[in-house]
Structures are given as structure tokens and as C-alpha cells.
Amino acid sequence: MEAVQAQVLSHYRSELVERIRAQGGVLSADSLTIKLAKEFGFCYGVERAIDLAYAARKSFPAEKPIYLLGEIIHNPEVNDQIRNLGIKTIPNKPTDAELNQLQREDVVIIPAFGTEVATRRKLEEKGCVLVDTTCGDVMSVWKRVRQYSKEAVTSIIHGKAKHEETKATTSQATAYGTGHYLVVYNLDETDYVCDYILSGGDKAEFLAKFRGAFSPGFDPDVHLHAVGVANQTTMLRGETEEVQRRLKAVMLRKYGESEIDRHFRFFDTICGATQDRQDALQKLLAQPLDLLIVIGGYNSSNTSHLAEMGEAKLPTYFIKNAAKMESEKMIRHYNQHRREEVETKSWLPAGKITVGITAGASCPNNLIEDTIRRLFELRGISVQQLLAS
Numbered sequence: 001m002e003a004v005q006a007q008v009l010s011h012y013r014s015e016l017v018e019r020i021r022a023q024g025g026v027l028s029a030d031s032l033t034i035k036l037a038k039e040f041g042f043c044y045g046v047e048r049a050i051d052l053a054y055a056a057r058k059s060f061p062a063e064k065p066i067y068l069l070g071e072i073i074h075n076p077e078v079n080d081q082i083r084n085l086g087i088k089t090i091p092n093k094p095t096d097a098e099l100n101q102l103q104r105e106d107v108v109i110i111p112a113f114g115t116e117v118a119t120r121r122k123l124e125e126k127g128c129v130l131v132d133t134t135c136g137d138v139m140s141v142w143k144r145v146r147q148y149s150k151e152a153v154t155s156i157i158h159g160k161a162k163h164e165e166t167k168a169t170t171s172q173a174t175a176y177g178t179g180h181y182l183v184v185y186n187l188d189e190t191d192y193v194c195d196y197i198l199s200g201g202d203k204a205e206f207l208a209k210f211r212g213a214f215s216p217g218f219d220p221d222v223h224l225h226a227v228g229v230a231n232q233t234t235m236l237r238g239e240t241e242e243v244q245r246r247l248k249a250v251m252l253r254k255y256g257e258s259e260i261d262r263h264f265r266f267f268d269t270i271c272g273a274t275q276d277r278q279d280a281l282q283k284l285l286a287q288p289l290d291l292l293i294v295i296g297g298y299n300s301s302n303t304s305h306l307a308e309m310g311e312a313k314l315p316t317y318f319i320k321n322a323a324k325m326e327s328e329k330m331i332r333h334y335n336q337h338r339r340e341e342v343e344t345k346s347w348l349p350a351g352k353i354t355v356g357i358t359a360g361a362s363c364p365n366n367l368i369e370d371t372i373r374r375l376f377e378l379r380g381i382s383v384q385q386l387l388a389s
């Protein structure tokens with residue numbers, strides 16, 4: 001990994017971002033001030049995954065094919081770079097036909113958010129060489145969920161049921177016996193589950209509502225007597241705390257204080273990097289800003305939560321790269337509620353403005369630099385001259 005670090009840095013580093021960071025995260029000229037959140041961009045898990053992918057390419061002979069399960073992280077530019085190294089992408093959950101095309105000793109990279117137990121087993125049976133970049137923080141969630149399963153406690157996972165990390169986590173709940181899980185996405189879903197625990201309800205409706213988000217054979221009348229909360233590592237901290245608080249409150253009402261340990265468990269599995277980025281954004285949002293730019297892949301969970309935090313306070317634009325800021329009059333940005341890119345006109349107000357900037361844990365600094373340069377360019381200011389002066 002050490003041997004590839006210079007190459008990795010050359011692809012993703014930004015001297016400009018480091019310089020702005022060193023001077024307090026602020027850059028100002030004429031009518032435009034940009035303020036960076038104190039923590040943003042690549043986290044330790046992402047850095048490690050990328051280093052391992054580059055190291056794998058360097059370690060194995062050039063003619064040996066290397067495959068990657070899905071995306072190494074949720075950032076299109078980084079995934080393009082990985083493909084440029086000659087690493088081929090196969091689906092995150094390959095079918096048997098796709099697996100059959102792999103040969104014994106082919107190298108397969110497991111991404112930072114891990115893979116499902118069954119996929120891993122099949123790759124091992126096939127004799128593939130695995131380069132496992134799963135983040136340690138994701139593995140901590142797996143450990144917790146396996147523990148719940150062993151104790152016949154149903155895992156209630158606060159997360160996105162279709163996200164690779166949550167799929168990998170749910171597979172851990174059922175891999176070693178008869179464990180069960182249910183994924184809840186938000187507080188409305190949590191309240192629905194709480195009502196069901198307390199008062200029962202329409203089982204068919206319950207199962208239809210959570211289709212695709214519970215374990216095979218899950219029965220809400222049977223498997224909600226003892227629950228343990230875990231979460232996708234990149235959810236909003238405040239929301240995850242509220243999910244566990246509401247579930248605990250309902251279990252206390254139903255079973256009482258003396259029985260609570262038999263019916264409710266909780267373990268905080270939000271990762272440190274997600275937490276740091278959310279805390280830093282909260283501090284940035286406490287300052288006077290005119291708008292916020294959030295940079296990152298549109299399928300990145302932690303980035304979408306940063307955008308959500310911004311949206312609650314001020315005009316927020318979630319973009320995957322600087323090219324989305326087409327002009328002062330037009331920006332194309334991701335609307336996560338509609339799950340599509342939308343256009344906003346006259347998004348950059350005239351006159352003196354302060355723009356906040358943050359980026360998800362899968363966003364490299366060079367994309368943040370492009371964004372900063374583009375913002376100043378739209379105001380007719382060259383960052384080069386600005387830094388020289």
C-alpha cells in the first residue's frame with residue numbers, strides 16, 4: 001500500500017484544498033467567500049479501500065485479471081479511475097452464471113461496504129483470491145448483528161434496505177442460524193413498527209409495507225418480542241438515536257423496566273467519520289451562509305444525509321462534480337427525494353455572498369478543488385491569481 005500512495009495522491013489530492021484548510025477553511029475575494037466544513041471528503045475506510053485496490057493492481061501481474069464487486073466506493077470519478085487501472089467491474093451480487101465466468105485464483109476485490117455472506121462463500125468455493133477492503137466500522141455492525149442472532153434477538157437495522165452495506169449486514173443476521181432482521185428507513189417506519197409491537201395490527205399490511213426489508217420467514221407477531229437496534233454506518237446520528245429511543249420506549253411500555261434487557265438491545269454503529277462530517281457541517285451551518293454545496297456521488301448514503309442537513313436550513317445543491325454548475329444562472333443538482341437531477345435557475349445570488357462547502361466520505365479532494373475553482377470562475381475571479389496575491 002505504501003508503494004502506491006504517491007499514485008493515489010496524484011489522482012485524488014488537492015494542494016488548493018490543503019492550503020485553504022491550513023488557513024482556516026475560508027477563501028475570500030471580492031463578493032465571494034467560500035467556507036469549508038472542518039471535516040469533509042475521504043474517510044479512513046475509503047482511503048484504505050482505494051489504497052488496497054491500487055496495491056492489488058500493482059501486486060498481481062498485469063495480465064492477471066482483477067475484478068471488483070460493484071463499486072469500490074460510491075463516487076463515479078473514483079470508480080472510473082479504478083476501471084482505468086484495468087480492474088473490471090462485476091455486479092455486487094453476481095449471478096451463478098456470472099460467477100461461472102471467473103477462474104480459480106482470479107483476484108476479486110470486495111468494496112468498502114462489504115459483500116453478502118453468500119457471495120463471499122461462493123467466491124471462496126470457487127478458489128478466487130479475495131482482496132477484502134471492507135471497512136472495520138462495517139464489520140463492527142456485522143459483529144453486533146451476529147450477536148443478536150445468536151441470542152434470538154431480531155435485528156432492527158436503521159438503514160436503506162437496498163444499500164450494499166445494509167444488504168451485507170442483513171446477510172450476517174441470517175447467515176449463522178435462524179436469526180431475523182427488519183430494516184427501517186425512517187421515523188415514520190419506526191413508529192409503525194412501534195405501534196405494531198404495542199397493539200398488534202394487520203400482518204399482511206405490515207409485510208407488504210416492508211417487502212424486501214425483512215428476513216425470510218419473518219413474522220411480526222413472533223419476531224418482534226426481542227429486538228436489537230443497529231444501523232447502517234452512514235445514517236444521520238440524530239435519527240438513529242431517535243429510532244432506538246422510540247423502540248426502547250415501546251418495549252418499556254410493553255414489558256416494564258425489570259424485563260427490558262430481555263426485550264431490547266442497542267449498540268451505536270454510526271461510524272466516527274460519518275459523525276465527524278455531520279458535526280462539522282452542523283457547526284458550519286451555525287454560521288451565516290447564503291447557500292451550501294454538497295459534493296459527492298448521488299448513491300452515497302453519508303453524502304445524502306449531509307445534503308439533508310443543509311436542506312433543512314438553507315438552499316442546498318447536491319452535485320457530483322463542478323461541471324454541474326453550468327453558469328451563474330443554472331445548476332444541475334440531485335434531488336434525493338425525487339431521485340433525479342433537477343435544474344435550478346438563478347441559483348447563485350448576486351452581490352456579496354458566502355457559500356458553504358462540504359463533501360461526503362467518498363469524495364476526493366480534487367473534485368472539491370474543481371468546485372471551488374468553478375465558483376470563483378463564475379464570479380470572474382481566477383483562483384490562481386487570488387492565491388498568488
Ligand code: SF4
Binds near residue numbers: 045
Ligand atoms: S463512511 Fe465510515 S463505515 Fe464507511 S468506509 Fe468510511 S469510515 Fe468506514
